[in-house]
Amino acid sequence: MTTSTRPASIAHPASSGTAAARAVDLTKVYGQGETKVVALDSVSVEFRQGQFTAIMGPSGSGKSTLMHCMAGLDSFTSGSAWIGDTELSSLKEKKLTRLRRDKIGFIFQAFNLLPTLTALENITLPMDIAGRKPEREWLDRVVETVGLSGRLRHRPNQLSGGQQQRVAVARALAARPEIIFGDEPTGNLDSRSGAEVLGFLRNSVRELGQTVVMVTHDPVAASYADRVVFLADGRIVDDMADPTAESVLDRMKAFDARGRTS
Template sequence: MSARTFTVCGMTTTTTDIAARAVDAWKVYGSGEAQVIALRGVNVELERSRFTAIMGPSGSGKSTLMHCLAGLDTVNRGQIFIGDTEVTRLGDSGLTKLRRDRVGFVFQQFNLLPTLTAEENVLLPLSIAGRKPDPDWYKTVIDTVNLGDRLGHRPSQLSGGQQQRVACARALVSRPDVVFADEPTGNLDSRSGAEVLGFLRNSVRDFGQTIVMVTHDPGAASYADRVIFLVDGQIVDEMREPTAELVLEKLKHLDVTAGASRCCGRA
């Protein structure tokens, strides 16, 4: 893997690391006839300072994989790492600290507190942790999401796109190792969605941020450096430098493959 160099707030960094990885990860829900195997021995490495999209047919395990990688869910077998930290060996307090200090989240639902201003929502994770923001980085994030004139507004006074940009700024303000985004444009119109995706793309290009996004939208996936495709809980393919057209063609093939698999009685 070639090294990447980026400059943030006057500091230049070169990195080639793996931000997160899964090693022989299995996730099973239920038992007996009700058993569902969501992940089947998944092995994947997610590169630092890259934008990775995870895609697949409905029920393929893409959200389960992201939740396990982010420490929001646990695997039944295998290992999950954030950097060099084995997530699967952490207890509740360790997981809480990991999610607070090293992982950022952006969800389809904006999850903003309605009684707080935009600025207070952005700073909430740091406030909970008893930390103050780095002033230069905070200004960089706010300028990048173009929210400087909306910081005093409450969520009800913001558009959907503005609320999601607040959520993106909240995910980035603590400078996490990885930001996990689960269908971040699912509740947005096409213009607002493009603004949010452009911000995520720029955070990778300009600041060396690592983004892992689950999406069903080929257009959203085209913003990524790499797309990983899942079928029936297994990674079956990947694509570098994706376009919306190429991703759409791949998904059509995967839908056929998944349908054939279900017809043959595979769990």
């Protein structure tokens, strides 16, 4: 999908400079011998607190693999991945599960809402499972930020696709995670709904101090971010601050032309 054009002037907050997540020489290899595929090739990158970062690259470049490894959803072959001061490979499965639950939020292309629960129940479900009560003031602020105040009693089948994804965004924000990862979070949405969700993600960074890392193939979606990291063949090949849809598209075209001539 292609979202509508990003608003022309957006004042991004200065990030704290502290890494919410980082990778050092992160390598992910699938298979052996003739079937060996290097999905990530010694990637080192930081995602700073209070910043919205987009990860882009051609199909098979390793962008989703990078996100999944850094979010603790997939193992890696060598190197290290950190959430705050915690190195993921040092954790046993139980502690890794707890870290994902307490410090990481996820937004995926499929909304992953339970159809029998209301919007509010879907938002608070991870905390309910963990036996934690949501902070009411924070929850109210999140609901207001994503524009769901009048929809909390509705079930998913009573909501549009954009509203369902807003519920998924609110669910990721509600537990106040240290970082939110999104894997093509607007991929199933039309242009208008996609632009709304991207605006909510941007506002969560600007107004709530959240840290967001999003994988996307869409230059317009990437233009909502403060920064774009470009991957190709499992390596970081560029890093752009204050992107526009046009500058991202030009960079992607340059990578395509380089690939054809190499």
